[in-house]
Amino acid sequence: MSSIAKAFAKSKLASLPPESPLYEEEDDSSSASSMSSTGTVRPTSSQRPAPVVSWSDYYAQELYLEHQSADGNAKFHVYLTPPASFKAPLLVLHHGAGSSAMSFALCALEIRKMYPEAGILAVEARDHGSVVYGPTGDVNNDLSIHVLSRDMIDMLELTAAKMGWPELPTIVLIGHSLGGAVVTDAAKQGYLGNKLLGYAVLDVVEGSAMEALKHMQAYLGTRPKMFPSLEAAIEWHIRSRTLRNPQSARASVPSLLFQTPSGSWAWRTDLSSTEAYWENWFGGMSSKFLTAKGAKLLLLAGTDRLDKELTIGQMQGKFQLQVFPAAGHFLQEDLPEKTAEAIVEFVKRNDRSTLILPPKVGDLLKQGKKV
Template sequence: MSDLAKTFAKTKLSSLPPELPLHEEDYEREDDSSSASSLSSTGTVRPTSSQRPAPPVHWSDYFAQEFYLERQSDQGHAKFHAYMTPSNSSKSPLLVLHHGAGSSGLSFALFALEVRRLFPDAGILSVEARNHGSVVWGLGGEVDNDLSINILSQDLVDMIHLTQAKMGWAELPKIVFVGHSLGGAVVTDAAKRGLLGDKLLGYAVLDVVEGSAMDALKSMQAYLATRPSLFPTVDAAIDWHIRSRTLRNPQSARASVPSLLFQTPSGSWAWKTDLSSTEAYWENWFEGMSSKFLTARGAKLLLLAGTDRLDKELTIGQMQGKFQLHVFPAAGHFIQEDLPEKTAEVVVEFVKRNDRSTLILPPKVGDLLK
């Protein structure tokens, strides 16, 4: 194993917001049975022919609608991008999903299908952050890629209210946030700031913890420099995500990877989001996240790919019963893509347990006597 890879192992880079593995030559083949947070969670293996992903699929296989939400304000103009499957009942909650850094709303594609299978009445809104599918312009017409955590959380809430207006809802339904990695930091900040008031039932955070994320950020640029900058085809990009074990579910890779890329004039495919250019915001995203997570109003769920991701503050909070914890040792960083069925089961159970409208109460004694 190279010295660089050993350094990454010590800093537990699998806890970084976007899990982006090193090239195959940087690793020796390791036993994949170890903890998901170890170096082997990003070790490269070549899939068999039956595992190789088929061509990409369309968003409509997973969501009912795709739309753009436009906002005009004193700061400029925004065009937000989102996917949605409306609720079948005005009393059912709306799950609002926020992706991680460098990812897209389609990282929740398979998860959304599973949620609807388990909870057919639930509404689902999967949003995309600015510089990740949504675009915000300043008053001078320049693109505004301010990715500060307070800006991103306000964008999230604005998208919810814009969806309400687009759908013609008289009032917002009960909301449950689900955020992966950076998205976990965004939904936690929005919850802590009380931006939805009593409409927020709770929030689920997927595989991000302040302590380990902050420790790993110092090596992030070196880590990003190791991944391919271009792919000859979309299929090649899908295949790379599987071979590198960035994603462990070929079906999810087919759904989400094409949305991460754009075609260059030369015909090759490049990343839509330049993660290296976001460095100025990395500490801002995660600093103070554990405290916000524990003290914000609403039910709390934390899903991790390894127990060693818990920092001291969260370990104490978990022992005090302040939040629900669930661990998926077999998953990589993208829990909702690697194990969409199991992730959906835990989230739906969390939603139903905290949404009183789904409770079926026994009849009152007086009613029985009548």
């Protein structure tokens, strides 16, 4: 059973009144432990988390990139920590549905600790922080997979132009959930040519994703629609086990919400309204993942997520697989250090610029050496 389906099964407790013994006895392992019958969460004073943190604790720059085309105008939102040199790789991070670039905040920081030369570009999709307008000026929230992958490439190229880079560095694409589908599609489309070193997909495969979609609307219906404060929203994510790392929750949750005129906080992205795109996101993903050019890494929170096509591919050695059973779906938030370690090891193993090649025979002869 997928993580979403499990959460849906547990969510039956959400309908219980707060005074119910079952409600009180449910511990933090339940995805419904903090849901009240009114759809809001009010943590006790002893449970209130520390204040939220700033993006600048994790990334060097915040960029808004203007893009004009015949299809309309865009204002893309990204966070950037530039690579130390043109020889160092740039890791492009794409979040999942309903999430944001800040979901990679702690992981990005750990990557930089382990690999200081590497750069980080964390992008935000349209309707998730970036805004795209059609020719008539209306907001265009087309979330088709090919559109999202092209948006990501546009953000990468606009960043390179803004920073004055003479060419793109070596690129590693990393995506969580929907982001995994986006980076896989971009790799399959061949947008980056030989600049693409490889791509990593975090906790999503076609088979389990398509199965989970059957329960998605019911699952979304169990989430609180409003929070009285950011602190309450952070607390809900922790107590519901949506996120298992309080430090990451403080970094990422505020970016998921906006404040209403009444002062409460609501979800920035209406996931229910994206249903028309769900099958488009994940349909055919396994085949694209296995056949696109580039080194491949799949990080999962459980082996039960592997579908038949990927199981066969893994047995044939077509990609690297690591499983983090202690993590939830947001494994880069729950275990940022372990996720970063796996990513850095993957990049260094496949980075051609770091390979030490034997000297050429002709060069040895010119040096008067015997061969």
